Amino acid sequence: MTDAAENFTMDLEENSELFFKLRVKGSNKESKVRLVIEGTDCSYMVSGKETNEEDIYRFPVPAMLTKGLDEGTYKSKVEVIIEGRYFTPIEYESTFKRPIRVEAVAMKSTKSNMLAEDKSDGIEVSSSGPSKKMGSLKEVYEKIRTKK
Numbered sequence: 402m403t404d405a406a407e408n409f410t411m412d413l414e415e416n417s418e419l420f421f422k423l424r425v426k427g428s429n430k431e432s433k434v435r436l437v438i439e440g441t442d443c444s445y446m447v448s449g450k451e452t453n454e455e456d457i458y459r460f461p462v463p464a465m466l467t468k469g470l471d472e473g474t475y476k477s478k479v480e481v482i483i484e485g486r487y488f489t490p491i492e493y494e495s496t497f498k499r500p501i502r503v504e505a506v507a508m509k510s511t512k513s514n515m516l517a518e519d520k521s522d523g524i525e526v527s528s529s530g531p532s533k534k535m536g537s538l539k540e541v542y543e544k545i546r547t548k549k
Contacts, residue, residue: 407493408494408495408496409494409495409496410495410497410498411465411496411497411498412464412498412499413466413472413497413498413499413500414466415500416461416464417461419459419460420452420458420459420460421457421479422457422458423449423456423458423479423481423490424456430483430484431483432481432483433482433483434448434449434458434479434481434482435447435448435449435479435482436449436460436462436479437477437478438462438465438470438475438476438477438495439475439478440469440470440475442469445465445470447460447462447463448460449479458479460479466499470497471497472497472499473496473497474494474496474497475494475495475496475497477492477494478491478492
């Protein structure tokens with residue numbers, strides 16, 4: 402048995418896939434390979450399927466939230482059954498997390514609405530006379546300084 406150095410993290414609400422390289426030596430008979438995730442109330446098993454690559458098995462892990470699994474970390478292992486014998490070549494931990502979602506909603510500016518509300522309270526905003534260009538920052542500073 403080998404302990405995996407990794408802790409596999411998967412989305413609790415989405416389907417996932419895990420791949421393991423498994424090599425059986427000493428037998429040419431067909432083996433049954435499965436992934437086991439040990440929940441608190443029950444365990445979940447996923448059959449492994451051989452891929453086109455030699456000795457690589459694919460485990461399609463369904464969205465575990467629909468299976469009743471809660472967010473958390475669970476003991477997991479790969480089991481191989483061949484010629485009536487049982488092996489667990491690898492044990493590790495699977496962490497299931499809910500995805501993080503951030504939603505944003507654009508808000509329209511309501512300044513014109515606020516002015517309308519102010520007018521109803523007797524406050525009016527108006528402009529009279531022509532607007533003047535203030536000039537550069539240096540010119541404005543000089544005007545302020547000379548007025549003192």
